[in-house]
Amino acid sequence: RRVSWLLPGMIRYRRMALYVGLDSSTQSLTATVIDGAAGSRRVVFEHSIVFARDLPQYGTVNGVTRHDDPLVVTSPPLMWVEALDMMMAALARQRMFDPADVAAIAGCAQQHGTVYLNDTYAAALAALDASRPLAEQLQGVFSRRESPVWMDESTGPQCLALAHALGGPDEVARVTGSRPFARFAGPQIKKFAAGNPAGYAATRRIDLVSSFLASLLLGAPAPLDPGDAAGMNLMNIRTRRWSPPALDATAPALAQRLPPIQDSSARIGVLARYWRDRYGLPSAELLPWTGDNPSSLVGAGLVQAGDVGVSLGTSDTVFGPVDTPPAEPRWANVFGSPTGGYMLLVCFRNGSLAREHIRDRYGLDWPGFSRALADTPPGNNGALMIPWVEAEITPTIDSPGLRRFNLAEDDAAANVRALVEGQMMAMANHWDALAGRRPHRIRATGGASSNRAILQVMADVFGADVYPAASTSAASLGGALRALHAVEAARGGADWRALVADFVGGGGEAVAANPAHAAVYHRLRGDYAAREAEATASSRT
Ligand code: ADP
Ligand code: XUL
DSSP, X not given: OOOOEEOTTSOEEOOXXXXXXXXXXXXXXXXXXXXXXXXXXXXXXXXXXXXXXXXXXXOOBTTBEEOSXXXXXXXXXXXXXXXXXXXXXHHHHOSSSOGGGEEEEEEEEOSSOEEEEOTTHHHHHHTOOTTSOHHXXXXXXXXXXXXXXXXXXXXXXXXXXXXXXXXXXXXXXXXXXXXXXXXXXXXXXXXXXXXOHHHHHTOOEEEEHHHHHHHHXXXXXXXXXXXXXXXXXXXXXXXXXXXXXXXXXXXXXXXXXXXXBOOTTSOOEEOOHHHHHHHOOOOXXXXXXXXXXXHHHHHTTOOSTTEEEXXXXXXXXXXXXXXXXXXXXXXXXXXXXXXXXXXXXXXXXXXXXXXXXXXXXXXXXXXXXXXXXXXXXXXGGGOEEXXXXXXXXXXXXXXXXXXXXXXXXXXXXXXXHHHHHHHHHHHHHHHHHHHSSOOSXXXXXXXXXXXXXXXXXXXXXXXXXXXXOSOSXXXXXXXXXXXXXXXXXXXXXXXXXXXXXXXXXXXXXXXXXXXXXXXXXXXXXXXXXXXXXXXXXXXXX
């Protein structure tokens, strides 16, 4: 254990400079612990609990349960309870730091998932017994044993009904920040309330995964933050309060079942007695939990308008902080940002899966795919491809199919370049239009961000330098940074830019935009937008 100093007057000071971030994602619970002391700022500990591997008794595959209806995807909320108990035990047990030095804890969770609790919930939290495991004490608090998660696509009819009741999908987006989406909490609550009125009547409170886990740490029902509450189609994105018409259109007497919404940076209390008595953890300050996407914004160092992240995962997403929500969010999602403004997120379904499709269609591997990009000129001699291998989200296209222009199907290298250029032009065009400005730099994440040939096209098309991300746990790091920021703010000196500069970065050499290539794409992006508009119009008829 670290030595404490004995000062004159026998006041005992202990170094309290550790901050914990937690991330309860679809498949795992991760903790990142940072040292926030000036001069020694770094990540000191990281640990993950993988639900399917470490909690096999819940029978999930990759953290979720499938059902007869293939559109329904749920997780058992008790599994998240037990994982949190295991994680806090692990934090208390590890030998990398003194748990007594933990000053504050913040967290985040997969967005949109809902937890349904009965009238014993608050009392059970207040009466937690440190001699018994948490899950054993909370198994009776659920009015619904399964939580629908963001992968659940079963609420199409509820989305249509909500749009109809509230003046159309774009009006819902103007008010709540997103059109009605099947995975969002509001449509999910609507389906439960109508399909199981007795279950809904027995429900005293509906948490998101984030506010549920924050409640466990607090030992009392905890508030939601505007970052995650924005993923419900229930909150007015500008006032950051529940929208009465949206609540009325969703389920009866919903207001009394929802947590209050509280600023992401406001302290909510201290770690409950259960954790202190059971594991010897200190009475650390607690912050509201947020969604994993808003948390990743901070964890990827994107804290200023003009900072943009591009994630090249299964889908591709472009995201970043913006000062005001777009007047017409259209296909985008607007969430609250933990830094106080807004987070804009634009999702493109044809990401890595489309790249794999083209790679396999031309019999290539990833090195061959990269060579094809190296062997072809930026602008591809005017060839274009609209990359809709699958139904697309941005713009919304139900009848997929690749569209080639000035492009021979048998030219493998030109097709690889056309695909990647098409993907990047779509992202850059939609981002600039929705955010109202071009990025000044881009942080690249996700599996395909290891491919520098792809990142070069990204830099040239967006006209901005690209920085590969170092960390794969931006969401939990974001929690730790939020915790540190809140403590610094309480002392009167917090600066997000300085803070992220100390912790984020070092992910390999930046890929610089080439000005001559950026000029080529400036023209081509207009052509692409015109082709995309035609293809969108014709897919509607
Ligand atoms: P997820 O969205 O599931 O978290 P990841 O961010 O892990 O996805 O990205 C996985 C994807 O990364 C794979 O589907 C693969 O297509 C892509 N990928 C991995 N290596 C490369 C590479 N060298 N070049 C291009 N894509 C790659
Ligand atoms: C965002 C979304 C996912 C989950 C994943 O809208 O549905 O990114 O947050 O955890």
